[in-house]
Amino acid sequence: MPVVHVCPWAELKAVAGRVRPSHVVSLLDPEDWPETPAGVPAERHHRVGVYDYAERVPGLVVPEEDHVRGLIEFLRGWDARTPILIHCWAGISRSTATALIALSLHNPGRERQAAAAIRLQSPVASPNRRIIQLADGLLGLDGRLVDAVVEMGPSRSSWVNQPFEVPVNLWGEKAL
Structure with a gap:
């Protein structure tokens, strides 16, 4: 079964060796x-x-529309038949936002279920709201991706996340 894997940078090599992803972000x-x-x-x-x-911070490169557009194009190039591994420094914010986008692209109309699946696997997941807001606009989701993150509720505080995974198709014949 295809899976979206998320981890912090320190775990990248170990998780990649274990899950053998076809794509990495x-x-x-x-x-x-x-x-x-x-x-x-x-x-x-x-x-x-x-x-x-x-938010924008003078002098720093923050997520912008071009970054998120490129990310979406890359995620669309992943056929969801093989594992993908997504990481950021802590595995908490940028990577979980990207995992939510990947799950949403492969499960249109199920943004809430995708966010709930991430929360179930990671109590510390806190998707970067700028990435989510930009993706929501680029995908024409009319706020559904933003709302899905709000409905996740607050995350548990942590400096680093544990690696986790979410099946691409959680729902099959049963709704989450």
Whole structure:
């Protein structure tokens, strides 16, 4: 079964070795540039160099529309038949926002269920609201992705997340 895996940067090599993803997304500060994990073709490793802020900060590269557009294009290129691994520095904000976008792209109209599935697997997940807001607009979701994050409720405080995974199709014949 295809799965979206999320982890912090410190766990990237170990998780990639265990799950053998076909695609990897790295969302890190612009000066951080991780190596492509062994077994993943370079063209299947998408890097987004942005700081983890939900608002513009003078002098810092924060998520902008072009970053999120490129991210969506990359996620659309993943056919959801193989594992994908998404990471950021802590595995809490940028990566969980991206995981929610990936799940939403492959389960149209089920943004709430996707967010609930992430919350179920990760009590510390706190999707970056700027990334979510930009993706919502680019995908024409009329606030559904933003609302799904709000409905997740508050996250448990933590400096770093544990690796977690969410099946791409949680719902099959049963709703979550």
